[in-house]
Amino acid sequence: MRERAAEELNPKMGRMGAEDPSRAFRPRLATTYSCRALYRTLEYLRGISDDDVRRLRARGIHHTNQLLHRTSLAIDRGRLSRRTGISVARLFEFANQCTLLEVSGMERVLPVVRRLGINSMKALHAQDAKELQAKIVDAVGFAGAPTLSDVQYWISQSGALDIVEEPEPTKEPLAVIE
Numbered sequence: 001m002r003e004r005a006a007e008e009l010n011p012k013m014g015r016m017g018a019e020d021p022s023r024a025f026r027p028r029l030a031t032t033y034s035c036r037a038l039y040r041t042l043e044y045l046r047g048i049s050d051d052d053v054r055r056l057r058a059r060g061i062h063h064t065n066q067l068l069h070r071t072s073l074a075i076d077r078g079r080l081s082r083r084t085g086i087s088v089a090r091l092f093e094f095a096n097q098c099t100l101l102e103v104s105g106m107e108r109v110l111p112v113v114r115r116l117g118i119n120s121m122k123a124l125h126a127q128d129a130k131e132l133q134a135k136i137v138d139a140v141g142f143a144g145a146p147t148l149s150d151v152q153y154w155i156s157q158s159g160a161l162d163i164v165e166e167p168e169p170t171k172e173p174l175a176v177i178e
Contacts, residue, residue: 041062064098068099096164099121103157108144113132116136122162125155
């Protein structure tokens, strides 16, 4: 079958290439990749419950990138909160976790970065690269630590990935003085 395909695609080659396998024409097969392989499932989020995952999937949100784009604005978080029963504050926390998952190359040390108190793009952007890299080295040792250029790259990405709108501060009613 391969010989016939080779003859049909390249008639000049004929049967000559079929005798020597190294010279035979091999049609190139296209490889397709599923989009699901590129995105992380909701279970990657720290603190998300099975019930939260079920509610979000019922609304058509199956991976972290979808959740990020459906919760980046305060008005969207409010709407999703009403439809799923998940609090706005919790959705805000999940949105911040999703942005950190989008930073290229940071997956390996993400738990360490969170332990250092960096839970949002704003917090990552405010870091000094040398200091952050030194803290990570202290936590994981030299063997598992990222290079200084890796940390600088993460911080540079944080500006472009900072798409989560901060919630507006709540206004408490003024006290009545009599």
